Amino acid sequence: MQNTNKSHWETVYKNKTPDDVSWTQDTPQTSLDFINSFGLNKSAKIIDIGGGDSKLVDCLLNLGYENITVLDISARALDKAKIRLGAQAKKVNWVVSDITAFKPETTFDVWHDRATFHFLTSPDQISTYMDIARKAVKGYLSIGTFSENGPEKCSGLDIKQYNENSISATFKNGFNKIRCITKNHTTPFNTVQNFVFCSFKRQEN
Secondary structure: OOOOHHHHHHHHHHHOHHHEEEEEEEOOOOOHHHHHOOOOOOOOEEEEEEEOOOOHHHHHHHOOOOOOEEEEHHHHHHHHHHHHHEEEEEEEEEEEOOOOOOOOOEEEEEEEOOOOHHOOHHHHHHHHHHHHHHHEEEEEEEEEEEOOOOOOOOOOOEEEEHHHHHHHHHHOOEEEEEEEEEEEHHHHOOOOEEEEEEEEEEOOO
16 A cells, blocks of 8 residues: 555554445454464464454454564554454554554564555566565564455555466566465455465575
């Protein structure tokens, strides 16, 4: 997402409830399955890119993970998540940033991104994202984007569709693919969106 889209996302989270937006999941099971497949201990450092008010952080806290960062361009989205979590919100590191402007101060064992990367539609944006990910990830990366059978837009914005080959090619400089799957997501208003999810391991330097 570009900085020019910050006002767009603040407006979305101001005016819409979780039931009004397509990406809402009561339980982000595919994301959890990928994260758990890495076999890491509960002190692993996990960052959720574009996490917004996703319930992934709730689920990770309930599973006992102790070192979670949630990043989103929208401060309002993160505020919603903090309110929902109550006292547990103090256990989470909250970062308001456009992912392409993110300057991580640490490295992460898991970099999770469901439905942020596909908003980066220019080569420069994608290259910047990759530079940041290569510097920040020391363990694993899990990413989910709209597939070639998925939507061409989301929240009124253009997105970039991927398949297993194209997303693997994008991440091959720095990451080794572990596995990819396609998955249908049923939105709160009963439409279906097809995603491709892939996991990668950071290559040894």
